[in-house]
Amino acid sequence: MDDGETGPLHDGHGEMVPFAFLGPPYPFGVSPMKPAATMALAPFLSSLMLGAQTPAIHSPAAARMKREVAILAAPSMEGRGNGSKGLAQAADYVERYYRSMGIRTERQTYPYLKGVEVKEGKAYLGKGDSQQPLLQWGKDIEAYSFSGNGAFISKALVFAGYGVQTGAYNDFNGLDLTGKVVIIGRELPDIPAFAHLSAQDKSLRGRLRRFETARIGGLVLLEEGDAARSLKLNSELSTFRFPVLSMTAKALNSVCGDLPDRLKKIRETGTPQSQDFVWAPWSFMGLTLEMERKYADVPNLIATIPGHDPKLKAEVIVLGAHLDHLGRGERHSLGGAATSGQFHAGADDNASGTALLMELGRRLKSARPKRTILLVHFSGEEEGMLGSAHWVKHPTVPIESVKAMLNFDMVGRMDPKKPMLLLGGLGAPKAALEHAKSLAPAGLAIGGDLGAAAGSSDHLSFALAKIPTFFFFTGLHADYHKPSDTAEKINGAGMAMVASYARSVALDLANAAQEPAFDPETAKLPSGKGMGGVKVSFGVIPDYAEHSDGFHINGVMPGSPAEAAGLKAGDIIVMFGPRSVKTIYDYMDALAAASAGMSVTVKWLRDGRPMEGHAALKAR
Numbered sequence: 059m060d061d062g063e064t065g066p067l068h069d070g071h072g073e074m075v076p077f078a079f080l081g082p083p084y085p086f087g088v089s090p091m092k093p094a095a096t097m098a099l100a101p102f103l104s105s106l107m108l109g110a111q112t113p114a115i116h117s118p119a120a121a122r123m124k125r126e127v128a129i130l131a132a133p134s135m136e137g138r139g140n141g142s143k144g145l146a147q148a149a150d151y152v153e154r155y156y157r158s159m160g161i162r163t164e165r166q167t168y169p170y171l172k173g174v175e176v177k178e179g180k181a182y183l184g185k186g187d188s189q190q191p192l193l194q195w196g197k198d199i200e201a202y203s204f205s206g207n208g209a210f211i212s213k214a215l216v217f218a219g220y221g222v223q224t225g226a227y228n229d230f231n232g233l234d235l236t237g238k239v240v241i242i243g244r245e246l247p248d249i250p251a252f253a254h255l256s257a258q259d260k261s262l263r264g265r266l267r268r269f270e271t272a273r274i275g276g277l278v279l280l281e282e283g284d285a286a287r288s289l290k291l292n293s294e295l296s297t298f299r300f301p302v303l304s305m306t307a308k309a310l311n312s313v314c315g316d317l318p319d320r321l322k323k324i325r326e327t328g329t330p331q332s333q334d335f336v337w338a339p340w341s342f343m344g345l346t347l348e349m350e351r352k353y354a355d356v357p358n359l360i361a362t363i364p365g366h367d368p369k370l371k372a373e374v375i376v377l378g379a380h381l382d383h384l385g386r387g388e389r390h391s392l393g394g395a396a397t398s399g400q401f402h403a404g405a406d407d408n409a410s411g412t413a414l415l416m417e418l419g420r421r422l423k424s425a426r427p428k429r430t431i432l433l434v435h436f437s438g439e440e441e442g443m444l445g446s447a448h449w450v451k452h453p454t455v456p457i458e459s460v461k462a463m464l465n466f467d468m469v470g471r472m473d474p475k476k477p478m479l480l481l482g483g484l485g486a487p488k489a490a491l492e493h494a495k496s497l498a499p500a501g502l503a504i505g506g507d508l509g510a511a512a513g514s515s516d517h518l519s520f521a522l523a524k525i526p527t528f529f530f531f532t533g534l535h536a537d538y539h540k541p542s543d544t545a546e547k548i549n550g551a552g553m554a555m556v557a558s559y560a561r562s563v564a565l566d567l568a569n570a571a572q573e574p575a576f577d578p579e580t581a582k583l584p585s586g587k588g589m590g591g592v593k594v595s596f597g598v599i600p601d602y603a604e605h606s607d608g609f610h611i612n613g614v615m616p617g618s619p620a621e622a623a624g625l626k627a628g629d630i631i632v633m634f635g636p637r638s639v640k641t642i643y644d645y646m647d648a649l650a651a652a653s654a655g656m657s658v659t660v661k662w663l664r665d666g667r668p669m670e671g672h673a674a675l676k677a678r
């Protein structure tokens with residue numbers, strides 16, 4: 059097993075210089091080669107490395123990767139939020155590492171919307187004599203982050219239910235929306251009339267997209283509560299040409315009457331209750347809205363291991379891992395209110411994949427592969443695979459030369475008691491996946507049933523571009539997307555196993571005479587079964603190992619319905635509501651068939667003993 063031990067750890071004088079490749083900007087302001095300073099660091103880093111619950115570090119490779127994880131997950135990296143100083147610092151650090159190895163690097167950047175503000179926001183209802191005082195911005199009305207600007211004195215208001223057209227149901231029937239401000243209910247109810255809508259058409263994105271072609275003056279998403287929704291960055295929706303606003307029904311009541319009652323009638327009768335108010339001289343609105351967007355140029359960092367075969371070196375194998383994480387958890391945190399504002403270290407997600415890629419760079423550099431290998435550190439994964447989608451659209455090598463992609467996302471928390479790695483093969487032929495599994499070293503079990511996680515990371519961008527992918531993942535855990543995902547919990551020995559295995563798979567692909575062809579069958583995400591069809595959250599942490607005696611769980615989310623029902627790590631769910639459960643897919647189906655507020659009886663086995671509990675499901 060080549061673990062590349064002859065690297066820069068030795069300063070050529072036969073003296074071991076610890077932490078030699080801790081490149082600038084050195085964390086905690088310490089520079090290498092000054093043993094005194096690095097020695098001061100040693101107790102801190104060693105306490106990180108030797109946290110009580112991690113297995114003994116078996117090899118220098120394990121120690122190296124644990125050290126890199128500790129540095130990338132350190133407070134100074136500020137949770138590596140997309141577009142943040144912390145992410146830029148992490149990219150600098152990783153780049154200097156490759157350079158210190160003599161590996162060529164390059165960068166590409168793309169604009170990332172990291173902040174949005176309302177520069178000017180003024181609105182009122184009525185017109186002429188019936189013009190009312192200004193609405194209270196931030197309470198009666200607020201803009202959405204993807205809102206366009208708008209300036210008009212008076213535009214007519216029209217109410218269009220939930221903005222849905224499906225089968226016999228049509229909220230737009232008889233309405234002329236041109237130039238008007240359209241009001242729709244924000245939250246789509248789960249009623250029979252809407253049952254045939256696809257997941258895409260049910261989503262907010264899908265519902266809003268349909269207005270892009272209707273030459274409207276503005277769009278209002280109605281809030282039935284006391285306040286408009288606060289302005290929060292939503293980088294998954296690009297900016298609209300017209301204003302998109304959140305307004306309270308209370309604020310609109312004086313000019314449109316009781317709109318919540320109309321929505322209630324739709325929910326009860328399944329029939330549209332739309333209304334064009336153009337005939338009422340007071341049902342108009344005036345608006346001045348100017349949005350201010352702050353963009354950051356965010357990097358993808360690419361390191362190149364050149365191919366050595368005269369012909370095959372023009373072909374490329376991409377190894378990828380995202381570098382970004384959640385910063386202070388402004389979005390996508392599962393830590394709940396208790397942890398908001400705290401740095402999310404992201405040791406497993408995905409400092410582990412980053413450290414593993416760095417380690418592979420070190421090992422593959424001397425392996426003289428036939429095909430070229432690119433090591434790509436993507437940003438923007440947490441915000442919707444922005445970096446990998448950008449790379450696929452603007453590749454640094456011809457996209458047709460990319461023959462396969464290996465993605466490493468969360469490879470640091472292998473269970474030391476049962477060493478297992480999950481290997482997904484989105485778009486890879488089954489035979490190629492089986493072949494890759496056969497390369498596993500003794501003692502490392504390879505599982506393959508990723509369920510909803512199959513397409514949940516950067517490899518999806520490549521599979522969508524018809525490139526076979528291999529996804530390396532050690533599974534979810536209770537610290538996922540929480541500040542508690544910290545470095546001392548990382549299993550270094552497990553990472554060393556994954557690194558050796560990944561090196562074999564990467565070299566096997568880089569040196570193979572024939573590349574696996576893209577397989578559209580395996581590229582299909584488990585539709586309906588995936589999170590696409592699920593509207594509720596139950597709060598269990600799946601155990602992805604293959605089982606057919608029920609759905610095994612690794613834990614429950616604090617405060618979740620699953621916790622309330624009494625479930626614990628290690629339990630095996632066998633019944634969910636009316637449905638019997640044998641696999642993770644049965645569970646996903648049962649969840650997809652459930653709706654918010656529904657009370658379900660769940661049955662499970664704990665150490666072979668049957669147990670049951672009840673829970674009210676929450677909207678996802």
Ligand SMILES: [Zn+2]
Nearest residue numbers: 407408467468
């Ligand atoms: Zn991740």
